[in-house]
Amino acid sequence: MNKRGRSRSTPPWPVAIPAIIALAFLVLPVLGLLIRAPWGRLIELLTSRTSLDALRLSLVTALSATVISIAIGLPLAWLLARAEFPGRRFARALVTVPLVLPPVVGGIALLLAFGRRGMVGQYLDSCCGITLPFSTPGVVVAETFVAMPFLIITVEGALRGLDTRLEDAAATLGASKSAVFRRVTLPLIGPSLIAGGVLTFARALGEFGATITFAGNLPGVTQTLPLAVYMGLEGDPDQAIALSLVLLLVSIAVLVGLRDRWLRTGVAS
């Protein structure tokens, strides 16, 4: 199409100036965090009881949310990409709702559905004594709600972009449907599955609005890293900054890990 598009030249200033402003705007806050960081007290701050509780809780819940997202999100991604059923397009649209929904709205929605007096929650409470709000599983529910769409969309895109002739070939050679999925499809979408999983994990780790609304805030039980950062800002700002650095580190790790993967194979559709 545009063959000259790749040639690099000195950008004209009407482009360069706003571009530099945009870059500075995105970089400066991160720089501010790094400059203001209490490097001397970092170890002490990160090994405090509140920090360790929040770190542990965040890791456990974000990993759980990722595992659940793969367990139920992968089948849904496969259905959306491969199966023909009425309302498929509608279902695809529904999956993206949590992506664009403000997380705090998601939290309220979760309360109204899974809260103690919620649509589903009241039966969970009366039949099995399960109450999700204010519990660690509640945090996992909130994180899964917000993060699972990343996995579904990434994997679904990969499945749709897949060359189906490879699967057809395996099938004609006598492989069963499940064997085709395990030995052909899964390895082919493997990188996307990993990318989707990492994105899901990162999103779950950073979840704030839905968590604080649905699961509340209690150190050691539902106070994840972002909540500890928010609460810390009022009591001990240095601690908030130290914990922010941890989250920043994770974000950078995700970017480095997926540097050329998720944009290419991700939202291919």
Next chain:
Amino acid sequence: MRRPVILVVAAALALSACSSAGPSSTSPGTSPATSGSAAAQGALTVFAASSLKEAFTAIGKAFEAANRGVSVTFNFGPSSTLATQIGAGAPADVFASASGKTMDTVAAAGLAPSRSNFATNSLEIATPPASSVAISSLADLAKPGVKVAVCQQAVPCGAGAQTLFTKNSVQIKPVTEEVDVKSVLAKVELGEVDAGIVYVTDVQAAGAKVVGVVIPADHNVTNKYPIAAIKGSANAATAQAFVAFVLSPAGQAALASAGFAAP
């Protein structure tokens, strides 16, 4: 049901007010002669504790009605958060806090040269209507299985709840420490908790949505609400006028009808 509309308008005003209240290094103390007798005017941004929402919304309207050309915008939130924001340079003209301690942090930064206590409030137990858990006293909150919401420690209502529990020697393990008193109230209204520690005024404001369980005065905890015009305000004269209005009989009447006690 008209309150959400007001909030939307207030939010829109808050956005537009941000652009008008730029950084200002003028010290309000230097030019009282020129502005002293001038009528209050312009845009005023008031940072106020969540528990003041109903009372101050009414006071703001009355102040606007009494001073043509003045528009008051409120930023309601946890006192501690507001204090942090003001310390970080948020364009507040007036700060009304739910505790002396949070006002101290603003005063320590040199931003609240003079303050006045304008109201007091005390705590009450809020319970959801038609609750299956019977709660008639603080001691009931300590029973196993009873879900209690309180404010987080940094917020005056959270610190107050802690003092309340200590004072009455009850061991209460809350299931959540919410951001501010209105969040606690919301969890009670939704029936997600069996009880929440809120202010007397919040129970009154919630109307039929919660059932209050009164804590006897000699067992209760009272907190004072200080108000101060913020130093460096772009609209210092109007800020002083607003503070005076809150302390005036009209302001005090609005606070009293919201359930606050006199300072």
